[in-house]
Every structure is written in C-alpha cells, then in structure tokens.
Amino acid sequence: QVQLVESGGGLVQAGGSLRLSCAASGSIFRINTMGWYRQAPGKQRELVATITPGGSTNVADSVKGRFTISGDTTKNTVYLQMSSLKPEDTAVYYCNLRYNRGYLEVWGQGTLVTVSS
Numbered sequence: 152q153v154q155l156v157e158s159g160g161g162l163v164q165a166g167g168s169l170r171l172s173c174a175a176s177g178s179i180f181r182i183n184t185m186g187w188y189r190q191a192p193g194k195q196r197e198l199v200a201t202i203t204p205g206g207s208t209n210v211a212d213s214v215k216g217r218f219t220i221s222g223d224t225t226k227n228t229v230y231l232q233m234s235s236l237k238p239e240d241t242a243v244y245y246c247n248l249r250y251n252r253g254y255l256e257v258w259g260q261g262t263l264v265t266v267s268s
Contacts, residue, residue: 153177153257155246159231160262167266168234173246173259175227183249184209185229186220189242189264199244202229214240236266 159171171187186201186209200210200220208220219232229246246259 153179153248153250153255155248155257155259157244157246157259157262160244160264162265162267163236165236165238165266165268167236168232169236169264171231171233171244171246171262171264173229173231175248175257179227179248180251182224182227183251183253185222185227185246185248187229187231187244188247189240189244190261191239191242194242196245200231201247233264236264238266238268240264241266 155173155175157173159169163169182204184201184203187199188196189199190196198211202208202220202222204224217235222229243261243263245261248257
C-alpha cells in the first residue's frame, strides 16, 4: 500500500515563503512523476509542478519564477519551495504520485496554504 504524507502548509503573509514536503511510502515499482496540484476555493484542481526521477520538471506558468520543485529519490520525497506568495496562491495543495509506468496514481490528503494580504 502506497501513501503520501504532506507537510508544511500554513498561514503566511503575502510576499512570504513556505516549503511543502511530500514523502511517499510503500512498494513502488518505478516513479513516473511526483509533484503538486492545488485547488482554490470555487476552482478546479490545477497543476502546480511535477518532477521526474531524472530531474525534469514541469511548472505552471502562474508560479514560474516563484516556486521551485525538487526531489530526493533516495527518500521518495518531493519538495515545493514557495516564495513571493500571493493571496491567489491560497489553496489546498495536494501531492501526487504516478508510478508503475503511470498505471497507478496516488494522491495525498492535502495541506492548506493560506496567504493573507
């Protein structure tokens, strides 16, 4: 059984920073991608950033230059460094894992990020 444990969410002022972490545990054949999505109130879930074991990243235009995704393959852990936060970044951030050649997908429970103005 594979599960994701997220941490690092909280309340921060606009312009501040937060670092999210997501650790995957359990038997994983091979990770295809690991990353973050978010869902703001009243909106659909959207991609934030993903990363492959080889280090290739895919980052949403809305956060480019402000957010950085990184990972540690030895720990099956992914991080999201969030800087210059804006109120519109307020959302529940969900960790996502695709593995076994993309056949399987797991979502974390979500961690709330609230950015005050």
